Amino acid sequence: xxxxxxxxxxxxxxxxxxxxxxxxxxxxxxxxxxxxxxxxxxxxxxxxxxxxxxxxxxxxxxxxxxxxxxxxxxxxxxxxxxxxxxxxxxxxxxxxxxxxxxxxxxxxxxxxxxxxxxxxxxxxxxxxxxxxxxxxxxxxxxxxxxxxxxxxxxxxxxxxxxxxxxxxxxxxxxxxxxxxxxxxxxxxxxxxxxxxxxxxxxxxxxxxxxxxxxxxxxxxxxxxxxxxxxxxxxxxxxxxxxxxxxxxxxxxxxxxxxxxxxxxxxxxxxxxxxxxxxxxxxxxxxxxxxxxxxxxxxxxxxxxxx
Amino acid sequence: xxxxxxxxxxxxxxxxxxxxxxxxxxxxxxxxxxxxxxxxxxxxxxxxxxxxxxxxxxxxxxxxxxxxxxxxxxxxxxxxxxxxxxxxxxxxxxxxxxxxxxxxxxxxxxxxxxxxxxxxxxxxxxxxxxxxxxxxxxxxxxxxxxxxxxxxxxxxxxxxxxxxxxxxxxxxxxxxxxxxxxxxxxxxxxxxxxxxxxxxxxxxxxxxxxxxxxxxxxxxxxxxxxxxxxxxxxxxxxxxxxxxxxxxxxxxxxxxxxxxxxxxxxxxxxxxxxxxxxxxxxxxxxxxxxxxxxxxxxxxxxxxxx
Numbered sequence: 001x002x003x004x005x006x007x008x009x010x011x012x013x014x015x016x017x018x019x020x021x022x023x024x025x026x027x028x029x030x031x032x033x034x035x036x037x038x039x040x041x042x043x044x045x046x047x048x049x050x051x052x053x054x055x056x057x058x059x060x061x062x063x064x065x066x067x068x069x070x071x072x073x074x075x076x077x078x079x080x081x082x083x084x085x086x087x088x089x090x091x092x093x094x095x096x097x098x099x100x101x102x103x104x105x106x107x108x109x110x111x112x113x114x115x116x117x118x119x120x121x122x123x124x125x126x127x128x129x130x131x132x133x134x135x136x137x138x139x140x141x142x143x144x145x146x147x148x149x150x151x152x153x154x155x156x157x158x159x160x161x162x163x164x165x166x167x168x169x170x171x172x173x174x175x176x177x178x179x180x181x182x183x184x185x186x187x188x189x190x191x192x193x194x195x196x197x198x199x200x201x202x203x204x205x206x207x208x209x210x211x212x213x214x215x216x217x218x219x220x221x222x223x224x225x226x227x228x229x230x231x232x233x234x235x236x237x238x239x240x241x242x243x244x245x246x247x248x249x250x251x252x253x254x255x256x257x258x259x260x261x262x263x264x265x266x267x268x269x270x271x272x273x274x275x276x277x278x279x280x281x282x283x284x285x286x287x288x289x290x291x292x293x294x295x296x297x298x299x300x301x302x303x304x305x306x
Numbered sequence: 307x308x309x310x311x312x313x314x315x316x317x318x319x320x321x322x323x324x325x326x327x328x329x330x331x332x333x334x335x336x337x338x339x340x341x342x343x344x345x346x347x348x349x350x351x352x353x354x355x356x357x358x359x360x361x362x363x364x365x366x367x368x369x370x371x372x373x374x375x376x377x378x379x380x381x382x383x384x385x386x387x388x389x390x391x392x393x394x395x396x397x398x399x400x401x402x403x404x405x406x407x408x409x410x411x412x413x414x415x416x417x418x419x420x421x422x423x424x425x426x427x428x429x430x431x432x433x434x435x436x437x438x439x440x441x442x443x444x445x446x447x448x449x450x451x452x453x454x455x456x457x458x459x460x461x462x463x464x465x466x467x468x469x470x471x472x473x474x475x476x477x478x479x480x481x482x483x484x485x486x487x488x489x490x491x492x493x494x495x496x497x498x499x500x501x502x503x504x505x506x507x508x509x510x511x512x513x514x515x516x517x518x519x520x521x522x523x524x525x526x527x528x529x530x531x532x533x534x535x536x537x538x539x540x541x542x543x544x545x546x547x548x549x550x551x552x553x554x555x556x557x558x559x560x561x562x563x564x565x566x567x568x569x570x571x572x573x574x575x576x577x578x579x580x581x582x583x584x585x586x587x588x589x590x591x592x593x594x595x596x597x598x599x600x601x602x603x604x605x606x607x608x609x610x611x612x
Contacts (some may be wrong), residue, residue, distance in 0.1 A: 017487075086487045181323075181392045185528045205511040208528060217525040217602045222514060224490045256605035290608055296523045297603040299562035302596055 002041035002066075003245045004138075005032045005232070006106050006131045007121025009046040009070065014273065016088070018114040018227045023211055024274035025056040026080060028121035028144070031231035034278045035238025035265040037063040038286060039069040043112045045069035045131070049077040049100045060072050069108045075100040088270075089203040108134040117245040119237055120148050120164070125156035132163050140250050142166035142241060144233070150177050161194040165250075168237055183208070184215075189280040197255065199240075201233055207235075209259055214252055218259045219296060221267040221289065228273045232266040235278065239265030264289045308347035309551045310374075310444075311338045312412050312437045313427025313540070314360075315352040315376065320579060322394070324533045330580035331362040334388060334427035334450070339602040340584045341467055341544025341571040343369040344592060346551040349418045351375035351437070353410045355383040365585055374415045381406040394535045395509040396574075414440040423551040425543055426470070428452050431462035438469050446556050448472040448547060450539070456483050467500040471556075474505040474543055489514070490521075503561065505546075507539055515565055524565045525594065525602060527573040534579045538572040541584065545571030570595045576600035 005028075012026030029046045036042045043066040050246060052072060060067050078101040081094040106127055113136050118126040120143035128143055134232035135141075141164045149157050161167060167190065171183060177193075183200060187210040190198050200208045204226075206219040240262035247254050264286055271277045311334075318332030328369060335352045342348045345439040349372040358378060387400040412433055419442050419507050426434040426449035434449055441447075447470045455463050456479060467473060473496065483499075484492035493504050493516040506514045510532075512525040546568035553560050570592055577583045 006604060133479070182530060182532070184528045202511065205508065206525075215528060215602060216605070217527070218605075219523040220511075222490045222523070224488060226488065253606055257608070260605055287608060294605070294607060296521060299522070299524075299566055299600070300559055301600060302563070303591060 002043060002115055002178050003036050003117040003119060003241050004043045004045065004108075004112050004115035004135070005029050005036070005119045005121060005137070005238075006045040006127070007032060007119075007123055008078050008081050008101060009044075009048050009052075010078040011052075012226055012228050012230060012274065013017075013079070016084045016228050017086055018056060019273065021273045023079070025053075025059060026230060026274060027078065028123075028231075028234040028273065030056075031234035031269065031278075032119060032121055032238035032241075033060065033065045034063055034275050035235040035269065036242030036245070038064050038265070038281070038283060039239070039242030039261070040117075041080045042066060042242070043069060043115060045106050045108060045112065047073060047104045049073065049075040052077045059275060062279065067245045069107075069112055073100050082230065084229060088226055090128075091230070092208075101289075106131050106134075113229045116140070116248075117241055118142070119241050120144070120160070121234060121237070125149050125153050125160045129156060129163075132160070139248075140165050140244065142237070144168045144237060145173070146170070147173050147176055156195060161190075164195055164196040166199065167195040167239075168201060168233070170233070171200050174198070174200050184210075199259065201236065203229070203232070207236070207259060207263065209255065211252070216256050216259065218263050219293070220263060221293060221296070223267060223271065226270045229270050230273075231275075232270050235269035236262035236266040237262070260290055260293050261286075263293065308349060308421055309342050309423040309425060309547045310349045310351065310414075310418050310421035310441070311335050311342070311425045311427060311544075311547075312351040313338060313429055314384050314407060315350075315354050315358075316384040316386050317358075318536060318580065319385070320389070320536050321557060322390045322534050323392055325579065327579045329385070331359075331365060332536060332580060333384065334410075334429075334537075334540040336362075336581065337540035337575065337584075338425060338427060338547075339371045340369055340581050341541040341575070342548030342551070344571070344587070345545070345548030345567070346549070348372060349375060349415075349421060351412050351414060351418065353377045353379060353406050355359075355379065355381040355406045358383045358441070365581060368585065369451055375413075375418055377413075379406050384539065388536065390535060394532055397536070412437050412440075416452050420588070422446070422554075423511055423547055424448070425547050426450070426466070427540060427543070428455075431455050431459050431466045434466045435462060435469075438466070446471050446550065448474060448543070450474045450543060451479070452476070453479050453482055456601075464499060467496075470501055472503040472505065473501040474507060474539070474546075476539070477506050477508045478489065480506050482506070490516075505565065507542065508536070509535070513542070513569065514566060515561065517558070522562050522565065524569045525599070525600070526569060527599060529573060532576045535576050536579075537581075538576050541575035542568035542572040566599050567592075569599065586603035
């Protein structure tokens with residue numbers, strides 16, 4: 001069982017209160033793939049320019065990510081420059097260069113079209129639709145989006161939402177999409193737009209999962225060392241989808257575990273810049289943190305007599 | 307086993323996006339006592355003016371709260387006027403009239419001095435010290451504080467912290483007190499100031515409990531109906547201390563349950579203005595929501611084979 005991801009592969013320059021890096025591997029598909037690769041086969045669809053460094057390709061190969069769908073074309077790779085202040089919840093974008101991403105049209109290699117688990121990372125909803133038209137009966141399709149598409153491409157986004165099983169979205173963007181400040185009401189309005197499951201991401205405050213009749217809360221792991229939040233949401237999605245593909249079961253129970261696995265991967269990712277922490281991660285470390293999440297939230301029931 | 311609380315008893319005027327009330331019962335000791343009264347005997351110490359309405363006294367009596375320590379003196383009761391916008395996390399104070407609270411010196415009735423559980427609500431740390439000098443070997447002393455005292459009475463506050471077992475504090479104020487933006491590091495700095503346990507309150511994002519070697523996270527219950535957040539922190543503390551006094555055991559396990567009970571009481575309190583929701587609450591409703599919290603955070607462990 002494998003996961004297909006379509007999204008950006010980028011060179012990021014990031015500054016946080018704890019340091020700065022220039023032109024390091026980033027992009028939603030890079031974070032997603034690396035996180036998911038601990039659990040399942042991953043097929044990546046994206047585009048890079050002729051300036052894309054061979055070390056980044058080597059990292060994908062190390063993690064045994066299938067990059068047959070990663071096109072390399074003349075021109076410069078997508079670049080993002082951003083900054084975080086002490087409130088690490090909010091990225092300040094200093095510069096976005098779409099470069100080769102501007103004319104990106106996802107083309108799925110034949111072998112990718114049967115992927116049972118599909119993640120449409122945060123890209124133009126028209127491209128997300130292109131991908132949906134190329135896959136055959138997946139078991140679960142999830143997508144991400146952002147304020148830019150909610151404002152600029154709402155109709156295409158709504159068409160995507162009618163065709164996906166699950167949406168992951170930031171809390172503020174959920175409110176914006178639903179036009180409703182209360183997050184529980186907003187969640188149910190979004191579920192009415194199509195997805196059966198909604199995951200609301202709250203940064204360092206964790207994530208909420210909603211279905212029509214259930215609600216699940218996962219904290220973010222409280223960490224002493226947060227160097228760079230870039231990619232946390234995509235590492236989360238990678239851990240989530242990778243775990244689901246691994247157990248190959250879509251149920252309330254497996255999705256709850258998958259959310260904790262997503263939170264686990266995000267918690268490691270923010271401990272270093274770019275993909276530095278994920279590339280050295282081991283499965284025993286992952287299992288240990290998953291269990292630390294259990295200990296973080298576990299409490300006993302009330303005695304029957306009360 | 308009973309709980310003693312010292313704090314404000316006030317008449318509040320509050321405006322939220324969902325309505326407004328004028329001169330309704332409020333104040334930290336009122337919210338705390340009412341919440342705690344579902345679990346244990348409560349002894350209240352505070353002061354009101356000769357304008358204090360008899361209906362408010364009647365509410366305390368309905369909940370069987372001991373108000374022998376509630377002085378009534380000539381003058382006007384403490385008044386607070388505040389407002390919440392759609393971001394219900396932040397109160398905007400429009401007016402504070404200390405009135406009779408300005409010359410308040412807590413005097414504990416003899417019968418109160420043996421109280422095993424003591425909560426020093428958010429008042430001048432010098433008054434908190436006065437109270438500590440009047441109680442005899444309590445099993446657990448907890449206190450609350452705020453930015454105003456951190457800025458203006460830091461030395462007295464530090465003296466209080468050396469004599470309490472547990473501090474509850476808002477997240478931003480924890481950072482301010484510790485002078486450290488990372489909340490895990492901030493928590494450990496505050497534990498070094500004296501308390502054995504720290505509870506960091508995050509409003510609609512729940513609460514974190516820290517000890518030297520443990521960490522526990524409780525979500526806030528995601529609600530469709532939040533009318534008025536006033537008193538959420540004090541209802542939380544009342545549920546927490548009331549539950550601990552009821553089981554009369556201070557352990558990691560009982561404190562985890564107590565935090566969820568605090569979150570339960572806070573979740574009811576915000577469903578209406580003033581104490582309207584708590585006064586009509588029943589124990590079966592409390593138990594049901596406590597269990598809803600369990601279902602909100604429960605997930606299965608990883609299979610042994612992975």
